[in-house]
Amino acid sequence: MVTGANGHLGNTLVRQLLARGQPVRAGVRDPAHSYALQGLGCEVVRAELQDIDALRQSLQGVDVLYQVAAVFKHWAKSPQAEIIEPNVQGTRNILRAAAEAGVRRVVYVSSVAAEGHDGQYLDETVWNDEQRNPYYLSKILSERAAWEAAQAYGISMVTVLPSAIIGPHAERLTDTMGFLAAVLVRKLVLDPDFHFNFVDVRDVADGLIQAAERGRPGQRYILANRESSSLGEVIAALDTLRPGQRLPARAPKVLLLSVAMLQMWRARLTGQPAELLPSQVRMFHGVRQRYCIDKAVDELGYRPRPPQEALRQAFEYLLTR
Numbered sequence: 001m002v003t004g005a006n007g008h009l010g011n012t013l014v015r016q017l018l019a020r021g022q023p024v025r026a027g028v029r030d031p032a033h034s035y036a037l038q039g040l041g042c043e044v045v046r047a048e049l050q051d052i053d054a055l056r057q058s059l060q061g062v063d064v065l066y067q068v069a070a071v072f073k074h075w076a077k078s079p080q081a082e083i084i085e086p087n088v089q090g091t092r093n094i095l096r097a098a099a100e101a102g103v104r105r106v107v108y109v110s111s112v113a114a115e116g117h118d119g120q121y122l123d124e125t126v127w128n129d130e131q132r133n134p135y136y137l138s139k140i141l142s143e144r145a146a147w148e149a150a151q152a153y154g155i156s157m158v159t160v161l162p163s164a165i166i167g168p169h170a171e172r173l174t175d176t177m178g179f180l181a182a183v184l185v186r187k188l189v190l191d192p193d194f195h196f197n198f199v200d201v202r203d204v205a206d207g208l209i210q211a212a213e214r215g216r217p218g219q220r221y222i223l224a225n226r227e228s229s230s231l232g233e234v235i236a237a238l239d240t241l242r243p244g245q246r247l248p249a250r251a252p253k254v255l256l257l258s259v260a261m262l263q264m265w266r267a268r269l270t271g272q273p274a275e276l277l278p279s280q281v282r283m284f285h286g287v288r289q290r291y292c293i294d295k296a297v298d299e300l301g302y303r304p305r306p307p308q309e310a311l312r313q314a315f316e317y318l319l320t321r
Helices: 008-019 052-058 079-101 134-153 175-184 201-214 231-239 253-270 278-284 294-300 307-320
Strands: 025-028 043-046 064-067 105-109 157-162 164-166 198-200 220-223
Touching (some): 064 079, 079 105, 105 134, 105 201, 157 201, 164 175, 164 201, 164 307, 175 231, 175 307, 201 294, 220 294, 231 307
Parallel strands (some): 025 043, 064 105, 157 220, 164 198
């Protein structure tokens, strides 16, 4: 079973499992709104992470669980109630239900947010200590909760930690794909000097399948690229498809912090999500996101396409949506 099967990664994973001839149960919050799964030939079931009874029912007879579903947003009016608690409690619920259903293997999707980034080549032994960004904090606490539950219930589990996922099969644009869409329509008037570690969604999905088949229980695997990409490199990838792109002037950190504070003030008044947070400026400005992916390469056969190729193909997808 794949939870979050309507999402970018979940939908791609369902497609790749089906292409391998494997029967798939696609878990979604509301089966009546599973348009991304229509015609694929999978079984669609309700798998709401806050509903333990629905999870128990959906997991009956499941051999391998890919736990993909999670809240993915950086801003909320009530971050504790809307981001942190749902991700942490949802993790506890799904692993409890998996244990009760006798699931043989769990592949838990965490994030490099639980690793952090400081310009060095970080490996799976590192844990982030971020406290001020609610999404990052939720991923740290959720993965720790997953390991605690796996140990308590005796579950054979591996965790995978993807970086910024881009590519096809994004029915609804994630924040990451939304960033590329903003570049595409020249919405960015300044270069924030952010360096994101991009990875193709199809490579991550393949990494999940290999983790289920070859991953060692109790291990973490980073599914990223070794190097991150600047805005200039993102625009260069787009320029191969639509020449004439211009790199905007680089914004100083103090200006970005001022904009982020104004965004937060506006968001509190209107309830509309802030597009930039002070915590994001602090974490991302001028910092390259580098990861050591040797463990996934050696043990899973993970071979991600280079960032420029992943970016070009992501822009190709956005141009044809």
